Amino acid sequence: MKKVLVICGPTATGKTKLAIYLIKALSLDKKDLLGEIISVDSRQVYQKMDIGTGKDLPLGAKLTYSEDSLKKKKIGCYQISGVKIWGYDLVSPKEDFSVATYLKKTVPIIKNILSRDKMPVLVGGSGLYLKSLVDGIPNVLVPRDNNLRRWLLDLSVGELFEKLAQLDSKKAASLNLSDRKNPRRLVRAIEVAQWRARNLGKKVSLVLPWDKDSDFLFIGLMAPLPILKNRIKKRVIERLRVGFKKEVLELLRDGVDWSFHSMDTLGYKNIKNYLLEKMNKKEMIEDWVGDEFAYARRQMTWFKKDKRIIWFDISKEEWLKEVEKTVKNWYYS
Numbered sequence: 001m002k003k004v005l006v007i008c009g010p011t012a013t014g015k016t017k018l019a020i021y022l023i024k025a026l027s028l029d030k031k032d033l034l035g036e037i038i039s040v041d042s043r044q045v046y047q048k049m050d051i052g053t054g055k056d057l058p059l060g061a062k063l064t065y066s067e068d069s070l071k072k073k074k075i076g077c078y079q080i081s082g083v084k085i086w087g088y089d090l091v092s093p094k095e096d097f098s099v100a101t102y103l104k105k106t107v108p109i110i111k112n113i114l115s116r117d118k119m120p121v122l123v124g125g126s127g128l129y130l131k132s133l134v135d136g137i138p139n140v141l142v143p144r145d146n147n148l149r150r151w152l153l154d155l156s157v158g159e160l161f162e163k164l165a166q167l168d169s170k171k172a173a174s175l176n177l178s179d180r181k182n183p184r185r186l187v188r189a190i191e192v193a194q195w196r197a198r199n200l201g202k203k204v205s206l207v208l209p210w211d212k213d214s215d216f217l218f219i220g221l222m223a224p225l226p227i228l229k230n231r232i233k234k235r236v237i238e239r240l241r242v243g244f245k246k247e248v249l250e251l252l253r254d255g256v257d258w259s260f261h262s263m264d265t266l267g268y269k270n271i272k273n274y275l276l277e278k279m280n281k282k283e284m285i286e287d288w289v290g291d292e293f294a295y296a297r298r299q300m301t302w303f304k305k306d307k308r309i310i311w312f313d314i315s316k317e318e319w320l321k322e323v324e325k326t327v328k329n330w331y332y333s
Contacts, residue, residue, distance in 0.1 A: 002114060002211070003331055005035065005121045006218045008130060008303055010296035012231040013221035013314055016056065019123045020083045021320075022327050026119075036077075036113050038106055039087030040124030040133065043265045045097055045105075047089040048251060051244045052267035054235075055088055056080070063089055067112050075109060086113075093251060093262035099132045100141045103206050106133060110209040119331075120209075127302035133208070134216065139192045141204040148194060152187050160186040167193035217330045219323060220309040222300065225293075227315050232292045236267075236285055245271065266291055 005022070007015045016037065023035040039045075043053040050057055061078050065071035077084045086109045091097055110120050110133075122130065132140050152160065161180055165172040171189055179185050223231065248271055256263060258272055270288035273279045279287070303309060310326060312319045 001213045001215050003119050004210070004214055004216045005119060005327065005331075006130070006134065006216060007121065007123045007221070008040070008127075008218065008309065009125060009221035009311075010228065010299040010303075011054075011125050011292060012228060012235050012296065013223060015123050015125070015221055016080075016085070018219075018221065018320075018323065019121050020081050022324065023083050023119075023121060024081070025324055026328065026331055031082075033083060033118075035119040035121045036084040036086065037121045037123050038109060038113075039085060040122050040126055040130045041087070042097070042102070042126040042129055043262070044088050044124075045090040045102065046093040046262045046265075047091065048254070048256075049093055049247070049262060049265070049268070051239050051242060051247045052265065054239075057088075070108060070112055073105075073108060075105060093256045094260060096144075096261050098144065099129060099137070100143070102129055103132055103140065107206060107209055114209060125299050127299060134210075136208055139196075139204075141206055142192045142195045145191050145195070148191060149187060152190060157181055157183055157186065160190065164190050164193060167197060215330075216308070217327065218306065218309040219327065220303055220311040221314050222311055223313060223315045225297075228296055229289070229293045232296065233285075233289045236288050236292065239267065240285070245275075248275070266295060 005019075007019050007022075009015060016039075019037050023033055023037070026035065027033045041053065043049065044055055046053065055078075057078055058080060061080070063076040063078060065076040066084070070076070075086070075090065077086045078088055079085070087106060090105045091101070113120050122133065124130065128137075131137060152163075155163065157180075160183055161172060161175075164186055167190060171193060175185075175189075222228075244267065248268060251263075251268075252258075263269060263272075267288060270284055270291060273287075274281060274284035312323050
């Protein structure tokens with residue numbers, strides 16, 4: 001039976017730090033560690049975006065290509081405290097990135113880890129990416145149609161829904177009230193419906209790396225909202241202290257424009273108006289913390305729907321011992 005550990009939850013709860021600790025604890029101080037981390041984060045995939053995305057890499061850390069099958073795909077890993085971390089630096093910040101791209105990159109990583117009898121440890125807060133990797137999402141590999149998207153930009157939400165109803169009445173009828181008013185989801189639904197209409201009988205699918213005997217344990221980290229907001233603020237200030245402004249200026253000098261998808265990332269988009277002298281540093285920090293906190297709340301809303309997750313409050317004194325006990329009982333059972 002293949003064990004798979006998942007550590008998820010909102011931002012600023014210490015998920016990667018916990019993953020490193022648990023891998024070492026489960027390995028019983030042996031040099032040959034039994035697990036490797038796969039980042040489940042939609043922004044840590046970008047190269048040269050280290051501080052703002054929270055990779056927390058050691059000084060001088062370099063991407064290494066330790067597995068030949070992955071080296072051919074230009075996929076490497078970092079090591080933090082001896083633990084391999086995959087899923088960082090998958091693409092240039094000048095490239096678009098999607099759930100489909102993430103799956104195409106990470107499924108070979110997980111297959112490689114399993115082939116070496118190591119345990120994949122999925123760590124991150126991007127709920128959609130985690131769901132696609134663990135459970136699969138229908139139509140996720142249907143490609144983007146940028147020409148269609150440009151045309152749809154001029155349509156109102158009502159017109160988008162009407163267009164979807166014409167193309168796929170069943171899909172339109174299945175949408176809840178929130179989705180019917182969400183232009184991004186309507187555009188994607190139209191894109192999928194139109195692709196299917198043009199490619200009758202054609203299927204796009206990606207075989208996930210799990211088999212029926214895979215044994216998943218989902219660990220969720222959370223904290224009371226005031227504590228979580230304080231942790232977010234401390235982290236924002238620390239990122240600025242260790243050189244986040246310099247990182248952004250270097251990206252801009254390298255030709256990474258504000259219009260790129262990668263720069264629409266928390267932190268990066270917040271510092272924009274500060275660099276353009278449209279707000280002072282204090283206002284920028286407040287703006288960034290507010291956006292991070294709102295994102296954390298959305299993350300909790302998403303993850304709370306998954307009943308497989310066992311939650312631990314990191315503000316409690318004994319939380320780490322309880323997590324370790326839970327994981328060891330599962331792993332060695």
